[in-house]
Amino acid sequence: MPTFEQSTIVEMDLTPEEFYDECTKEEVEELVELIKEDFPEMFSLQPNNLHAAESEFELMINALHGKWNMLTTEEEESIRNVAKKFL
16 A cells, blocks of 8 residues: 655544555555455445345345355355256
8 A cells, every 4th residue: 555754743634535646556456345345335236225134135145246266166056056046
């Protein structure tokens, strides 16, 4: 992450924009991934007016997105079998 020079100031007054401007593209991508992990609901395309069980289900489904290459053969097959019921 970016570094900021600080002489004798104990606290830095840094805006998010100033922080962002000092980040490289790779650092911004890393920051986005960290935010996605901690706050996945911020990246939802639909409003979160789901009841608790449905919200948890959506969270679990979203956690799988993009992780196909990290699944075991058995896990992948289980997911395929469930998904085929709805295709």
